[in-house]
Amino acid sequence: MDQRAEHILDCIINQYVTTAEPVGSRALSKLLEMKLSAATIRNVMSDLTDMELICQPYTSAGRIPTDKGYRYFVNKILAIEETKEDTKPIKSLQESTQGQSKQLPQRFEDILLAATRELAQITNCTSVVMSPQPAVSRLKKIELIPLSLTQVLVVLIMQSGMVRNKIVHFRETPSETFLTRLSHILCVYFEGRTISEIRTSLIEKLSQNSETNQESLPLAIRLGKKAFDIEDQGDLYIFGRSNICGFPEFSSQQTLEIIFRAFDDKQALVSFFSDVMDIEGVQIRIGNENKTHDLDQCSVLATSYGNKENLLGSIGVVGPTRLNYSEVISAIDYSSQKLSLAVSQFLD
Incomplete structure (x- = not known):
């Protein structure tokens, strides 16, 4: 993909994430930094459609990103994140939480619940934490x-x-x-x-x-x-289920019922959050990349938490595919580091 097409794709995704409305060529001509004619923009949009990176939800509408388009966009973000220094390094986290060590809950479960609640508030998504696997x-x-x-x-x-x-x-x-x-x-x-x-x-x-x-x-x-014959899977703590209701793409009762069924069943989430523990960094499944049909309109993002001795569990969110991925990835990474420190303080 050339730089011009990539720039237009980025612009469509960023605008759609902000407005939740299909993006047309006229709107793009005003948003793009590079000066392009409407005809040129339409030709590029046609090429992006042929590449299955964007689609037209209905006749005479603008374009919206597909799952494949989001994946292309997210892979770019992840590549950039790997080259950046952490904006909230562990040292600063240690300093910010140093005074809170005396206020740690008495139960380990309460630490997980607090982390789940905070991540849901930061991202406005449904947050999920998996406890240590037995x-x-x-x-x-x-x-x-x-x-x-x-x-x-x-x-x-x-x-x-x-x-x-x-x-x-x-x-x-x-x-x-x-x-x-x-x-x-x-x-x-x-x-x-x-x-x-x-x-x-x-x-x-x-x-x-x-x-x-x-x-x-x-x-x-x-x-x-x-x-010692106990289940190998950790427990899932889910917070902010109602946050899902605030996204316009989930406005229909039928869609909400499907997503809430996945929350209640938990098996698809347990599978993903278990897999995440074996992979470094924030892992992301977008739309139909999820292994269950109940989540094919959602993105699921998660990473592991723990210390040098053990990767204890995983933490992440469930939201629409229309996410500000850069912000959500940063929030999950920060929450993981903060939870890891809280766990270390608790164990000490």
């Missing part, structure tokens, strides 16, 4: 508590601050003395190990332990396997 979370402590003659409560406390509770069932609950001793053994062997690592080495470690006699070993292994 499989890659590191164990801090485990408690085994008898509830009844047939039930044991398992409490897994992660180094990230997350807590997982589950009830396991037995024909006959082991004695409280046995549960206390097994809790101690599991903590000694597996503190600081990920849940995934624990599952892999559980049988071997318990078999080697001198405190576990041969009679109680099968019960210890069975209880251990049940205790």
Whole structure:
């Protein structure tokens, strides 16, 4: 694509993002910095249409960007962002949040909720945060508590601050003395190990332990396997669902129902926000790039958060394809850094 066509495409996208109205050649002639005739502009717009970068929503209307057009535009932004220095470096974030460390919430979940709420307010989109995935979370402590003659409560406390509770069932609950001793053994062997690592080495470690006699070993292994058999996916925290209603492209009830169905089902978002953890930088799916039809009118943007030792989870937004991508990318990147610092302070 030549520079003139690229400039016209940028102008169409920027104007459409601002007004949510199709952009015609007459409007472009007034907006463009370079002086071009209306006929020249129309010819370039025709070429961009043939390239499927813009389209005409209805007869006699101007042009609007397609998903492919947005992708071309966003790739340029991402290329520029890679060459720029961070406008809000971690050092300045540390200074700005230094006085807030004493005011950190007591629960890790409250930190995630605060980050989700703030990102929704900054971007005016629906924000999403995925909590640390249990499989890659590191164990801090485990408690085994008898509830009844047939039930044991398992409490897994992660180094990230997350807590997982589950009830396991037995024909006959082991004695409280046995549960206390097994809790101690599991903590000694597996503190600081990920849940995934624990599952892999559980049988071997318990078999080697001198405190576990041969009679109680099968019960210890069975209880251990049940205790660490937890879902690998983190929890999703969604805030600002009503923000979606403020965009004109989502004015119909049918469209809103489809999008809210994706929020309620969560599977498509869980898949994307899990994938993001393995890739550096803000990741973006635009329109039909999403793996579910329910989100094919939306853009989903996310990045990971965490520290040098662990990538804990991911944070991002869901909005229309008609976004100010540069601003939203910066907001997500800033929120990720801020959340990472808050998590580090919480863990310290």
